[in-house]
Amino acid sequence: MTADQLTIVGKPVRKVDGVELVTGKAKFAGDLQFPGLLHGYARRAGIPAGYIKSVDVALALKVPGVVDILRGEDIPGPNIMGILPPYDQPLLATEDIRYEGESICLVVAESRDAARAGARAIKIDLEEIEPILDIDEAMAEGSRKIHPGGNIVVSKNLIKGDIDKGFREADVIVENTYRTSHQEHAYMEPESVCAVPESNGRVTVYASCQSPYHLRGHIAANLNLPASRVKVVQAFTGGSFGGKDDVASEIGALAAVAALRTGRPVRIAHDREESIIGSNLRHPSRIYYRTGAKKDGTITAREFKIILDGGAYASESPFVVMKALIHATGPYSVPNVRGSSTAVYTNKTYSGAFRGFGVPQGIYGSECQIEELALALNMDPLELRRKNGLKPGDSTGTGQIFEESVGMQACIDRVDDCRKEMADAPEPDPDRWLYGTGYSGVIQGISNGAEGIDVVGGSVQAMQDGSILVGVGLTELGQGSRTVFAQIAAEVMGVTIDQVTVRPVDTDSVHDSGPTVASRSTTVGGMAVWKAAQNVKKSLVSMAALMFKAEEEMVILKENFAILAVDDSARIPLASVATAAYWTGFPLMDLVFSKAPVADYDEETTQGNIYIAYNYGCHLMKIRIDRYTGRVEVLRHVAAHDLGKVVNPLGVEGQVMGASLTGFGLAHLEKIQMKDGHIQNANFADYAVPTIKDRIPTETISVEDYNPTGPYGVKGIGEPPVAGAAAAFANAVADATGIRFTRLPITRQDIVKALQKQQEDSHGSFSKDWRR
Amino acid sequence: METIELTFTLNQREVTVSVAPNRRLLDILREELHLTGTKEGCGIGECGACTVLLNGRTVNSCLILAGQAQGSEIITIEGVEKAGGKLHPLQESFLEKGAVQCGFCTPGMVLSALALLRKNSTPNVDEIREAISGNLCRCTGYKQIVEAIQAAAGKLQRK
Numbered sequence: 034m035t036a037d038q039l040t041i042v043g044k045p046v047r048k049v050d051g052v053e054l055v056t057g058k059a060k061f062a063g064d065l066q067f068p069g070l071l072h073g074y075a076r077r078a079g080i081p082a083g084y085i086k087s088v089d090v091a092l093a094l095k096v097p098g099v100v101d102i103l104r105g106e107d108i109p110g111p112n113i114m115g116i117l118p119p120y121d122q123p124l125l126a127t128e129d130i131r132y133e134g135e136s137i138c139l140v141v142a143e144s145r146d147a148a149r150a151g152a153r154a155i156k157i158d159l160e161e162i163e164p165i166l167d168i169d170e171a172m173a174e175g176s177r178k179i180h181p182g183g184n185i186v187v188s189k190n191l192i193k194g195d196i197d198k199g200f201r202e203a204d205v206i207v208e209n210t211y212r213t214s215h216q217e218h219a220y221m222e223p224e225s226v227c228a229v230p231e232s233n234g235r236v237t238v239y240a241s242c243q244s245p246y247h248l249r250g251h252i253a254a255n256l257n258l259p260a261s262r263v264k265v266v267q268a269f270t271g272g273s274f275g276g277k278d279d280v281a282s283e284i285g286a287l288a289a290v291a292a293l294r295t296g297r298p299v300r301i302a303h304d305r306e307e308s309i310i311g312s313n314l315r316h317p318s319r320i321y322y323r324t325g326a327k328k329d330g331t332i333t334a335r336e337f338k339i340i341l342d343g344g345a346y347a348s349e350s351p352f353v354v355m356k357a358l359i360h361a362t363g364p365y366s367v368p369n370v371r372g373s374s375t376a377v378y379t380n381k382t383y384s385g386a387f388r389g390f391g392v393p394q395g396i397y398g399s400e401c402q403i404e405e406l407a408l409a410l411n412m413d414p415l416e417l418r419r420k421n422g423l424k425p426g427d428s429t430g431t432g433q434i435f436e437e438s439v440g441m442q443a444c445i446d447r448v449d450d451c452r453k454e455m456a457d458a459p460e461p462d463p464d465r466w467l468y469g470t471g472y473s474g475v476i477q478g479i480s481n482g483a484e485g486i487d488v489v490g491g492s493v494q495a496m497q498d499g500s501i502l503v504g505v506g507l508t509e510l511g512q513g514s515r516t517v518f519a520q521i522a523a524e525v526m527g528v529t530i531d532q533v534t535v536r537p538v539d540t541d542s543v544h545d546s547g548p549t550v551a552s553r554s555t556t557v558g559g560m561a562v563w564k565a566a567q568n569v570k571k572s573l574v575s576m577a578a579l580m581f582k583a584e585e586e587m588v589i590l591k592e593n594f595a596i597l598a599v600d601d602s603a604r605i606p607l608a609s610v611a612t613a614a615y616w617t618g619f620p621l622m623d624l625v626f627s628k629a630p631v632a633d634y635d636e637e638t639t640q641g642n643i644y645i646a647y648n649y650g651c652h653l654m655k656i657r658i659d660r661y662t663g664r665v666e667v668l669r670h671v672a673a674h675d676l677g678k679v680v681n682p683l684g685v686e687g688q689v690m691g692a693s694l695t696g697f698g699l700a701h702l703e704k705i706q707m708k709d710g711h712i713q714n715a716n717f718a719d720y721a722v723p724t725i726k727d728r729i730p731t732e733t734i735s736v737e738d739y740n741p742t743g744p745y746g747v748k749g750i751g752e753p754p755v756a757g758a759a760a761a762f763a764n765a766v767a768d769a770t771g772i773r774f775t776r777l778p779i780t781r782q783d784i785v786k787a788l789q790k791q792q793e794d795s796h797g798s799f800s801k802d803w804r805r
Numbered sequence: 806m807e808t809i810e811l812t813f814t815l816n817q818r819e820v821t822v823s824v825a826p827n828r829r830l831l832d833i834l835r836e837e838l839h840l841t842g843t844k845e846g847c848g849i850g851e852c853g854a855c856t857v858l859l860n861g862r863t864v865n866s867c868l869i870l871a872g873q874a875q876g877s878e879i880i881t882i883e884g885v886e887k888a889g890g891k892l893h894p895l896q897e898s899f900l901e902k903g904a905v906q907c908g909f910c911t912p913g914m915v916l917s918a919l920a921l922l923r924k925n926s927t928p929n930v931d932e933i934r935e936a937i938s939g940n941l942c943r944c945t946g947y948k949q950i951v952e953a954i955q956a957a958a959g960k961l962q963r964k
Contacts, residue, residue, distance in 0.1 A: 047900045054908025055896040055915060057842020057882035064841035219943050221846045221854055221909040271844070271909030272943050305847045511907025511944045683903035683949075690946030691906065717851035717941065725934050728947040 040591065042524045042745050045683040049519045049535060050509065053269070062225035062241040062268040067298035070227070071100055073284075073291050074148035074301070075125075075136035076155050077311065081164035081380040081710025082179075083130040085157065090138065093154035098147025101295055102155070103139040108290055110255035114282050115347060116247060116548075121180055122279070122346040122383070124255060124286055130159060131179055132345035132382050133711055134311035136283075141291045141299060164380035164710040168319065168342050171377045179345070179378040186343045186350040186376035191358050192638040193432055199334025199369025203325025207405045211322070211398035212776040215342075215705035216315035216698070218387055219722045222271020223308040224280050228252075228288035229298040236289050237264045242281035243273040243508055244548035249540045251282040252289045263289070266539040273510040274695070275386030278548060279348050280312035309715040313348050313385030314705060316341040316376070318357075318394040324402045330412050330420040335402075337361050337372035339395060341384065348385035350376035352484040357391030358639060359483060362430035363399040364441050364476035364649050365421040370430055380710050386550060388695060389755040392477050396756035397700070397763055397777060400473040404764045405773065414764075415452065415651075418474050419445050423649065429476075432640040435647070438748065440675025440738035441474070444651035447673040447734050448472065451653055455669065466657040469769025473760035475650035475674070477753035479743075480553050480629050482644035487553065487629035490544025491561030493522055493569045494622040497615050499593060499607035501526050501566075503535045506546025507558040512751050513684035514554040518562045520680055521744055525566035526573070527590025528607060544626050552648065552749025555680060556742065561627035563744040568623035573607065576614035580605055629742065645742040648749060650674040652693075652757035654729075656765045663785035665701060665766075667729040672757055674733075677740035677748035689733040689754045696758030698723045700777050729758070813877045815840075816884025830869035831855045834881060842882035842912045846941070853940030856913035857881045863920045863939070882912035885919060894960040895919060895953070904953035906944030914940045918954045928958060 053059035090102045105112045105127035115122045126135045138155055142148035165171050171184040178184060200206060226240040236256070242248055245265040253260040265285070270277065284301040291299040303311065323336040339357050343350040358374035374391075376384075407414040422441040428434050452470070460468045481487040492504040503522045509515040515535040523530045536542070546558070570590060577595035578585040587598045595610045597603035615621060634641025655669040672689050679685050702721045706713040714720045731754075739746035759777065767773045772787045806825040813820060815838065822837045834840045834857070843866055846854030850865040857866045858880040859873075885893045895915050898904070905911050914937060921928055921936035928936065933954050942950065 045903075048903070048905055051900045051905050051908070052892070052896075054905050054911050055892065055899050056886050057840075057912045059908060060841065061844070061909065063845075064835075066839070219941075221852060221907065221941060221943055222844065223846070270907065272907040274943070305849075305852075511909075513906065687903045687906055687945055687949060690948050691944045692946075694946040695943070716849060717847045718849060722852075722941050722943065724941060725937055725947045725951070728934075728951075731946060731948065 039524060041520045041530055042680050046516055046520055046530060046681050048513060049516045049530065059269040061222055061271055062227055062239050063302045065227050065239055065268065067227065067229055069297045071141050071143065071295060071297050071299045072145045072148045073139050073141050073288055073299050074145065074152050076138045076140065076152040078126065078130040078135040078137060078159065079133055080130055080159055080161045081133045083159045083161040085126060085128055085130065085137065086160050087158040088137065089156040092156065093140065093151045096147060096151040096154050098143040099140060099151035100143065101141040101291060102151065103287065103291060108255050109257040112255065114251050114279065114286060116279055116349050117347060117351050119347055124283055132380055134382055139287050139291060141295060166379055166381060166710055168340055168377045168379065171379050179380065184378045186347050186378055187354050188373060188375040189354055189358050189639060190373050190637065191361060191430060192371050193430065193640060194369035196334055196336060196369050196371040200325045202327065202333040204328045205406065205409045206323060206325045207402055207409055208323035209401065209405065209775060211320045211401060213318045213394045213397060214777060215317050216387060216703050217309050217705060217720055218274045218276035220272025220274060220276060223303040223305055224277055224284060224312060225302040226281065226285045226288050227298060227300045228292035230292045230296055235262045235264060236292060237266060238285050238289055239266050239268045240281050240285050241268055241270045241277055243277045243510060245508065245538050245540050246506065246545045247278060247548060248282050248285045252286045255286040256289055256293060264539060264541050267508050267537050270508065270510050274388040275390065275550065276312055279385055305717060306715045309720065310382055310712050313383050315387035316343065316353055316384035316391065316394065320395060320398040322398050322402045324406055326406055326410060330410055330417045332365055332367050332421045334369040335362055335367050339374040341376040341391065342379055343376040344379055344381040344383035346383040348383045350384060353391040355483050357395045359431055359478065359643055360392045360395050360476055361399065363396060364423050364474040366423055366427045367430060381707065382712065388692060389752045393696060393699060393756040393759050396473065396475060397760045400760035401763055401773065404767060414472050415445060415449050418472065422474060431634060431643050433642045438646055438677055438738045438740040439649065440736040441649040443736045443738065444649055444673040444675055447736065448651040448653045448671055451671045455655065465659060465661065467660050467769040468657045469765045470653065470655045471761045471764025471768055473652045473757045473764060475652065475753050475757040477552060477648045478644035479551065479556050479648055479749045480645040481547065481551050483632045483634060484551065486631065487547065487557055488544065489546040489558045489561040489627050491558065491565045491627060492543050492622065492624045493562065493565035495569050495573060495611050497612045499528065499532065499611045501528055501533045503533060503562055504542045505558050505562060506538060506543045507554045508538050508549040510549065512554065512688060513681060514558060516684060517555050517559060517680045521559050521562045522566045525563060525570055528593050532593060543624065552751045555747050556646065556749050557627065557629050559744040559747060561625055564627055565623045565625040569621060572614050572619035572621055573610050576617060576619055577605060577610045580610065580613060646740045646748045648674055648676055648753045650753050650757050652761040654761035654765045656769060658769050658784060660788055663781040663788065665781065670729045670731045670758065672731055672733055672754050673736060674750060674753055675736040675738045676750045677743055678737050678746035679735050680745065680747055685735060685750055686733045688750045690731045692752065692754035693731045693758040694723050694729060696755040697729050697762055699755065700759040700762040701779060702727060704778050809871060811871060811875050813874045813879055815879050816881060824871050826871050828871045829867055830871065830874050831866040833871060833874065834866060840881050840883050844909055844912060846909065853913045853917065854910055856916045856940060858916055858920055861923065863917050882915060885915060895957040898953040898957040898960065902949045902953040902956060904945060904949040910940055910942045914942065914950060922958055922961060926958060926962060
């Protein structure tokens with residue numbers, strides 16, 4: 034179907050679950066009420082490393098309102114969580130303390146205050162040991178092992194072509210080491226769950242979560258119950274960005290254990306401090322890159338070494354390592370590559386999934402390299418990107434070749450157009466302001482790819498009144514997936530969008546759909562809805578054909594009618610068709626299992642087919658820096674992305690702007706302050722979540738290069754702009770100041786200090802000229 | 806703990822509650838009166854998710870102690886919707902412009918915007934920025950929120 038025939042896909046559509054949200058009626062997990070509800074609160078270690086010598090809960094149990102106190106031994110199952118092997122994290126620590134947020138006991142009480150009072154009354158004797166806080170110390174020979182298997186979580190290699198030959202062919206080689214810091218998800222809703230024991234021997238857990246099937250598995254295992262006894266219902270979820278996976282499993286399992294022990298519903302709701310200290314952060318990184326190119330700009334080789342600080346537990350480090358590795362060559366054709374990606378344990382809050390998933394860290398370094406290469410070659414930075422940017426038929430860093438939907442060159446062209454418009458713009462007050470423009474290429478794999486099987490369950494049901502009920506196993510986290518699923522169902526079924534309801538995810542309803550990650554919802558989840566809708570449509574078309582006494586090919590479903598193709602006035606309301614189909618005995622519901630092509634690659638070299646598609650992008654950021662105060666103003670930010678096909682322009686713009694601001698936060702504003710293994714700024718007063726005053730003027734440009742693996746040609750857009758905005762900012766600062774900063778965030782203070790040093794270096798001493 | 810009896814006007818109806826004096830207005834709204842549209846995001850007055858109107862001014866209800874509510878007039882998100890379930894123009898605009906993603910900040914945002922439009926029916930972008938500078942949003946990047954408030958101001962003007 035061509036774009037001009039589409040009626041709903043591609044049109045701006047209001048969020049289908051928006052009315053509940055703007056009126057405050059939407060029930061988040063913390064809003065749910067159940068009779069006899071108890072409250073759980075964890076007593077945490079408060080030290081980054083050590084051993085538990087003794088725990089005494091006798092006094093705490095006497096605190097008024099305290100009903101029960103759980104310790105690790107009280108967990109019926111293995112007391113283990115973790116998204117991936119090695120499943121190395123306890124729900125409640127029993128021996129080792131590996132980070133300050135480690136939970137030791139869960140106090141269950143009649144009120145939140147009583148639970149806190151109970152937690153304070155527990156006597157815990159800990160033996161504190163020297164924490165390992167530095168990645169080099171963790172990797173050093175003879176270093177204390179944080180986990181029995183040592184301090185390397187996982188390490189992977191990528192080998193393509195002949196690296197030595199590649200560097201021999203190079204006329205210019207640049208190399209540098211780049212660092213990034215922890216970043217907190219800072220979703221507005223802290224984590225929350227509510228576990229309710231059911232009378233039929235099951236337990237239902239209502240959760241603010243990203244991956245309800247992960248929860249189901251962890252809860253059942255830790256209850257030592259069959260997974261079929263556990264039902265997880267996703268409540269309205271106030272943002273996730275990768276963050277509500279491990280921690281949701283942790284508190285979901287704890288609440289479920291407490292609920293079955295007490296026979297009463299139990300809520301665990303984190304406060305902001307717990308949310309920052311006790312759930313995963315974005316991996317800090319140290320990334321070495323070396324890149325070689327010929328005089329004409331053709332990149333011949335890239336060598337790299339990525340080290341990610343995984344913190345206390347594996348969480349999703351094994352996959353983040355892979356993703357950083359796979360994207361290490363950026364959106365460019367590089368024939369000879371050799372590099373490694375490694376995650377390391379330290380005694381800090383564990384690192385895990387966060388929007389971009391290792392790609393923003395790598396792209397930041399990679400794009401700094403491109404800009405440094407352009408300087409060394411005396412070549413225009415966009416031209417250098419154009420010269421090497423992937424085209425259809427080119428080989429990615431893993432040797433995967435896409436013949437279609439490689440819109441990288443178009444993204445560069447669109448950014449170049451913007452640059453040309455800007456060329457003559459005056460730059461006022463140059464004595465005060467330093468002006469600079471930075472660019473970034475972006476690439477982000479869509480689908481689980483190398484991270485495992487990619488399957489989604491979807492269901493579509495036509496009611497007798499012609500309305501449509503859709504179920505999908507992927508979660509709405511604010512990104513608007515429920516709305517795009519409704520659009521796709523409406524498009525296929527020929528109904529208006531108000532006729533479609535997309536129900537919340539509950540794990541009973543459709544096939545295990547894995548996690549809602551990897552910018553995969555619209556592409557892979559959308560495909561499940563599309564397929565299920567096609568099957569239900571068949572019944573309605575068959576029925577309508579009988580009613581028209583016409584061939585099925587002559588029936589069109591649109592505008593809530595079945596219409597005869599040759600006569601637009603020959604219409605039967607879809608409600609009549611659906612009712613007739615029901616009474617004729619045609620199936621009006623379909624449950625599909627949709628599977629993306631499986632990744633196929635060599636484990637030793639990471640060469641092969643990884644993702645079903647890539648999102649490509651090119652960003653431009655023009656800034657000015659107050660040379661006296663370091664204050665940065667973003668004057669223009671252009672984010673061009675090839676996302677295959679726009680389903681909901683409102684949603685796409687929201688994703689691009691939101692992700693861009695998160696990238697800008699990573700690059701300029703946000704930093705977890707860590708001292709001796711303790712987070713110093715676990716609150717929103719001291720951790721700088723971008724406010725409206727930090728807003729950047731992002732312009733969204735959508736390049737639509739049809740992707741054959743997504744419904745209507747779509748590819749995801751949720752994550753890619755994070756990397757683009759972060760890297761373009763870093764390059765803009767370098768352009769404005771002439772100083773290459775090699776660590777994110779590049780804060781205002783960093784800029785002022787560096788400018789001061791620059792001034793001192795050029796004048797021999799601190800110049801009063803600097804203060805003018 | 807002893808309780809105190811409070812009477813105040815909530816969404817144009819008088820209510821009386823008996824609560825411990827150390828309860829926050831946020832707790833009273835959510836737990837005593839079951840109005841869960843007001844959200845807790847940080848508990849220290851930094852995120853604005855718990856914003857309500859107290860005597861016409863925006864406050865973080867996590868920073869207001871029970872006694873401060875006595876005799877006051879309070880508007881929460883539940884009081885913004887018009888009678889008969891008709892959305893307020895601000896709520897309409899938030900939907901129309903894509904200003905809602907996860908929606909957790911939305912009630913507080915809407916109330917901050919409402920307070921602004923009540924005293925300034927034609928705010929410029931800087932005034933909008935100032936008005937919602939105490940409301941954090943991690944999802945949207947803020948642009949669509951500003952557009953929504955501008956659009957709502959326009960709609961209210963035309964009325």
